[in-house]
Amino acid sequence: MTEASEDLTHSRATEWLARGGLRPTRQRLALASLLVGDGEDRHVTAESLFAASVKGDEKVSLATVYNTLRAFCDAGLMQEVVVDGSKSYFDTRMGDHPHFYWEDAASLTDAPAEELDISRLPTPPEGMEIARVDVVIRLRKKA
Incomplete structure (x- = not known):
């Protein structure tokens, strides 16, 4: 990585943290x-x-990665996408959009939002409002 690209990377990261007040x-x-x-x-x-940080020679524990991702979410910089009760992905794209979960590869990607049509949602219970709708479309190879 060149010095100029390192400076740009650092600048983007600093600005991103500042947007979240971190x-x-x-x-x-x-x-x-x-x-x-x-x-x-x-x-x-x-x-x-965590694996990417280790590969980049950064001294960060897995616990610190979890805590930092949680702080990024709490600051409104990322959103958590729960795929299974025990599997969470963290997404830097904050606008509403659907996801594909590729079961064979255990990976998450954005799905084309313009192709999604949700025509009706259930009425929320009394005193509640819909905060967000998460759409995760699970994919696997045809048998």
Whole structure:
């Protein structure tokens, strides 16, 4: 990576953290750089982000990765997409959009929102409002 691209990556990460009102600690900056440093949206698990940080020689524990991802979500920088009760992905794209979950590869990607048509939702219970609708479309190879 060139010095100019490192500066751009660092700048993107710093600005992203500032948007969420988060202090740019060394570990937050390192993880934010992996998540948004190239300007692309990502779907990561805590484990995949931890592996990327290890590969990049960053000293961050898996517990710190989990805590940092939670802080990013709480700050409105990412959203958690729960695929199974025990499997969460973290998405840097914050607008409403559906996802494909590729069962064979255990990966999550964006699905084309313009092709999704939800014509009606159930009425929420008294005193409640719909905050968000998550759509995860599970895919597997045909038998």
